[in-house]
Amino acid sequence: MTPHLAYKPKNIWEHADAKTRNNMAALAQRYMDFLTRCKTERETVAHVRQRLLDNGYQEDFGTDRVFRCLRGKALFAARRGRVPLDKGLALVAAHADSPRLDFKQRPIVEQACVAQAKTHYYGGIRKYQWLARPLALHGVVVRESGEVLPVVLGEETDEPVFCIADLLPHLAQQQVKQPVSEAFDAEKLNVILAHSCQQKSGDKDEEKETKDPVKTRLLELLHEKYGLTEEDFITAELQAVPVGPARLVGFDGSLVGAYGQDDRICVFTALEAMLEAEAAGRSMALMIWDKEEIGSDGATGASSRFLQYCMEDLVRAWCPGVPPSHVLLESRALSADVNGALDPDYQDVHEKQNAALLGYGPVFCKYTGSRGKYGANDADAEFFGELRGLLNARAIAWQAAELGKVDHGGGGTVALFLAAYGMRVIDLGPSLLSMHSPFELASIADVYATKQAYQAFFEAPVQQN
Numbered sequence: 001m002t003p004h005l006a007y008k009p010k011n012i013w014e015h016a017d018a019k020t021r022n023n024m025a026a027l028a029q030r031y032m033d034f035l036t037r038c039k040t041e042r043e044t045v046a047h048v049r050q051r052l053l054d055n056g057y058q059e060d061f062g063t064d065r066v067f068r069c070l071r072g073k074a075l076f077a078a079r080r081g082r083v084p085l086d087k088g089l090a091l092v093a094a095h096a097d098s099p100r101l102d103f104k105q106r107p108i109v110e111q112a113c114v115a116q117a118k119t120h121y122y123g124g125i126r127k128y129q130w131l132a133r134p135l136a137l138h139g140v141v142v143r144e145s146g147e148v149l150p151v152v153l154g155e156e157t158d159e160p161v162f163c164i165a166d167l168l169p170h171l172a173q174q175q176v177k178q179p180v181s182e183a184f185d186a187e188k189l190n191v192i193l194a195h196s197c198q199q200k201s202g203d204k205d206e207e208k209e210t211k212d213p214v215k216t217r218l219l220e221l222l223h224e225k226y227g228l229t230e231e232d233f234i235t236a237e238l239q240a241v242p243v244g245p246a247r248l249v250g251f252d253g254s255l256v257g258a259y260g261q262d263d264r265i266c267v268f269t270a271l272e273a274m275l276e277a278e279a280a281g282r283s284m285a286l287m288i289w290d291k292e293e294i295g296s297d298g299a300t301g302a303s304s305r306f307l308q309y310c311m312e313d314l315v316r317a318w319c320p321g322v323p324p325s326h327v328l329l330e331s332r333a334l335s336a337d338v339n340g341a342l343d344p345d346y347q348d349v350h351e352k353q354n355a356a357l358l359g360y361g362p363v364f365c366k367y368t369g370s371r372g373k374y375g376a377n378d379a380d381a382e383f384f385g386e387l388r389g390l391l392n393a394r395a396i397a398w399q400a401a402e403l404g405k406v407d408h409g410g411g412g413t414v415a416l417f418l419a420a421y422g423m424r425v426i427d428l429g430p431s432l433l434s435m436h437s438p439f440e441l442a443s444i445a446d447v448y449a450t451k452q453a454y455q456a457f458f459e460a461p462v463q464q465n
């Protein structure tokens, strides 16, 4: 038989038999459950940590399945493979943070008989998408004593939710003529917290107006219910996120709709892959970082030294005497992050031959960056070729794409921070529609294929030479 001369990526659905479709649906259910529980980096790291503990992972690096958390926001896990560690790791790195609205440190204000929380958005949001929709509060409040009060409020049907009001169309005649970048003011992203005030006592002397009666009542309520004072908000991390569970989308239930799929889709699929993989090749590692959406800085972001410190300790425990730099140089890594799928309604921002399609499997992105590949890792063709062979041998669907037309924007991932160690690294992750929105869409076929691809990577045979 002659080989296929022309290249055409594979639509997973065209080749999926009933059993595969059932497997996809089952994995999608577990994925949705994960998304519903994990809406912040802290919740995600706590969830992954628990799954690792349930699967015999320990904090003692002297064992074969290990993990370490940093500040509840970053997590490194490793599992010993068949091949000694001096052949490097097979590392998959993803990020657990997603765009959202963070409460400011002094959030509470009262205007026009409404108490609101001032916010500072986190990551790349389109501001109008956060208006006039129910929001839940997730995060922590740290009291003066150091006690940490976890907050999840608005997810249960008997709990109140929160909301940012939008301007009525009747009075938006000026606003609708403004460019989108100017029409929505970040200082108007104020979350409504309360509206009632105290009943007046009727006492003539008490008639003098209290300043900010709604805020006063709210502070009383917060104190009665949770023992909070206004100063407690200063040492809090409160995130307003979209309310509600992940849902199947479409008559055929072929898509998952949920907040925070960038990049928890990669956290989930990489974790599933590592837990299920056979320890046949290199030792496996999973790295989960925070702060990717704001540039990867900070102690728990990809530009920190956390991965390096973990590697140094791992090498000391698993192959003493070998320089950690050698292991890093020998390692293979997948920067597991999402790509933008070809949007049916905005096809003109993509260059179609090099755009990702939903249902065609995880997307290799050789380089990210923008305007002449600026800020890109640009993976080497040799490593890409190795992975192509690996996935083809297992008949796992994959595609290659870049994010949008040249000079029409772009984006970055954690790939370049991994590449800084000299390891081989390429971006590989599923494509999404409505990326960075409160309700992102992923194909359940891609969730399945991405997990398969990460598992193949973890199980990849190593040429002993």
Ligand SMILES: [Zn+2]
Residues within 6 Å of the ligand: 095, 262, 263, 292, 337, 338
């Ligand atoms: Zn991402």
